[in-house]
Amino acid sequence: MLNVWKAGFALTFLFGLVLAQHHHGGGHSPKPSSTPATRVNLVVQGGWIRLTPPTLKDTTVYMTLLNPTAQNLKLIVGTSPVAQMVMPMADYKEQKGGQTVQGMRAVEFLSLPAKGRLELAPGGKHLMLMGLKRPLREGEKIPLTLIFEGNLQASLELTVQNR
Template sequence: MRRFLPWLLLFLPALAQVAVEPGWVRLVPPVVPDTAAYLTLANRGKTPLRLVGAETPVAKRVSLHRDYQEHRGGHAVLGMRPLPYVEIPPGGRVAFRPGGYHLMLEGLKRPLKAGEKVELTLLFQGGLRVKVTLPVEMR
């Protein structure tokens, strides 16, 4: 146990820096291969946090995205762009919600069911990993 205590003490400040507020995963029809996850991340620390990715056992990959709207030729064009990271400023919060930031669960390995719990591991720059469990909901 004594060998692991220094490592644990090294990660405790980082874990205390991240607060994850409740979120959810969008229920999609069984034939749809991708879905999105939403939550809010709060940075309780004095240094920026950089979310660089995520993992889940229910999808082949997870990527960070942000929805956008552009006007072209008098028409509104909606879409989403992949992001290399999302930065959470010191003392700040970033909401992942429909119409904004979201985590794309790409290549679902099986259909998800309403009420099921999906485990995600959030990956931060510097090696911090934070596990969250989100319910699958139809919204």
């Protein structure tokens, strides 16, 4: 757990730099797109946001996404009013010199295949709310917009849970 949070802090720094650059560009979207947004209807199962101590500025988002459409989707980024950035990430566990090293890394996208599913779960793929603008409260509902390649968007609300 400790290693995971260390990785989280390192990434906060990294994304802080990226965010600063984007603010210079004047846009709010991490990946500027000229394509107008199109709604995509997905099914969300068992979604939740992890409650973290108020001192931590990042937290994780988990859910299972079902894609009833005939289109392969790539989840590239998200937005939420409570966070500066919402990034797709994956936890990893590697053997290095006889030691197990674990952490998380940003990924370019998360695949949600046509008629398929994408599982975001502890120890695996997830979304990261980065740069929380305020501490989240247990039980509150947080709006989240998922942005897929081609500027397809899905909006949802997930509850903050202490687990």
